[in-house]
Amino acid sequence: MGSLSIIGSLAHKSLRNRASTALLTVLSIAISIALLIGVERIRTEARSSFASTISGTDLIVGARGGDINLLLYSVFRIGNATNNISWESYQDITSRPVVEWAIPISLGDSHRGFRVMGTNQDYFRFYKYSRTRTLEFIAGEPFDGVFDAVLGADVAAELDYAIGDKIVIAHGAGSTSFVEHDDKPFIVTGILKKTGTPVDRTVHVTLEGIEAIHIDWQSGMRLPGQSVSAQQALQMELQPEAITAFLLGLKSRVAAFGLLRDINEYKEEPLLAIIPGVTLQQLWELIRVVEITLLAVSICVVIAGLIGMLSAILTSLNERRREMAILRAIGARPWHVLLLLVTESALLAAAGALAGMALIIGLTAVAAPMLEQRFGIFVEVQWPGAFEWLIALVVVAAAIVVSLWPAWRAYRNALADGLTIRV
């Protein structure tokens, strides 16, 4: 159809003639699309990075309480355990034949706002995140001695620690604890590579270390008149009596359900076992409201962009009535007039969509290091995927639908005005 290419070229030239208005419209659509795609990308990335916080662990066991609470304190270092688990229960469960490995976790202390976690060397061998990644060191090595400490990447970076530095652990999880275990400082022996998980914000020490600093303590208070030096503590029995939780890797995943039931019906002590993936899913469901709100807001911004375009077209309609009458006199059909306006909107929206994608690619390139650094969200600089092209397509389609209103008015005007302009 020759007339289609004529209308296309007219639309194009007409837009160029109103370049500043057109550019503003394109810009507002571009920003709204960039926002929508950006939110969508961060949402997807946040979700996958959230889901990959812990991998390879078949069960997490803690004192009986809420599933999500157990996941929060054992993996995300948020909140506190309601109770401890006895060392005997830990020994009993981990000695079962289905268990391949176990990582004990002891929480409750902190260092300048960062949680301190007591564990053993198996942690560095078996703990996995992002499906298959194990912890790696950028400096030093796993702890060996009782008063050795391994720092997460953020801890080392924010507090500017290096191998060999001494750190003092505070009692309790607050950042401004006045009660410090200052008589038994720890020495940094290793710093972990960035993982994008709560591991980065954790100070890791040995279970024995945790035990040692609490030797002269009872019920959260230092026992008056009793003081055990670090040297003396080393000579003592440092086998922990209780831990906070433990992670289990099983020889077969199928065994997880059987063991889960056994643990949840454990007679000696009220215990709770969870499958991390299942509970992560439950937790994400809670966060979904935020996710949906973000999406809704960015969709509203796109709608606002389209309304901006609509108002620009409607305002120009009266002054363009003459143009339409000229086109009619030359032999353009009323539907040519309709098509001209619809084509202009489609061009604006398409240009906006492309500019929006370029914008988001540019922004990710700039912001990706910051996002990774600050939030541990890995956002790759990537070309628009099928879903993003679909968004662009939907926006162009929406622009066409929206423009049908002014286009229809112009069509009616063109029919009513005929060759004379009644302005």
Next chain:
Amino acid sequence: MVADPQPDNRAPTVVGIRDLLFAWPGQPPVLDIAELNIARGERVFLAGPSGSGKSTLLGLIGGVLTADSGSITVLNQELAALSVAQRDRYRADYVGFVFQLFNLLPFLSVVDNVLLPCRFSARRHERAAARSGTVDDEARRLLSHLDVTADLMARKVTELSIGQQQRVAAARALIGAPELLIADEPTSALDHDLRERFIHLLLDECAAAESAVLFVSHDMSLGSLFDRQLALTEINRAGHHNG
């Protein structure tokens, strides 16, 4: 695509009106014309004050409006027998228009404005190309005949004076040599000295293109430049109160 209407290109009468009656909905008739003929190549001056139904008559001849009764033929083709789409097509092929003001699309160049009819009408495209080799050359030829210099052609249409714009509009109406040129008060926005000059240029080019001219104006002083002068108030038997 709409079927090509087949008017008689060799018909001696370009416009033929018989017993035309037209009224806007719910109002008394605006036009009631017993007979009006324009011969091939004839230059007709139609005088009438504003509100005498001039624009309505031009809309009817242009095929944008349809008569309530009676007959309008263009090149022996009965307009009422054509579909709406065919009338749009016929207008593109056989009629050129020049209006009082604002004839040009502000976003097109001078030459592109002139070429516009060739884009909507294959017939005028062919005829323009046959005349000068390419439509582009024909546009430039017409423009320079109408005193639009190459320097003016390079300007944006919004930078042209009204007189220059009207000459560009005339070139556009004449490209592809349509059988009928309808000019609706094309000189009323021009200074007096420019009016006659514009009409001379227009009529010369119409003669070269063998186009008949229907020139409508309230300015009776211009009538003497034409083959025939008509007063709408004389040929229209309806009352005069609507545009």
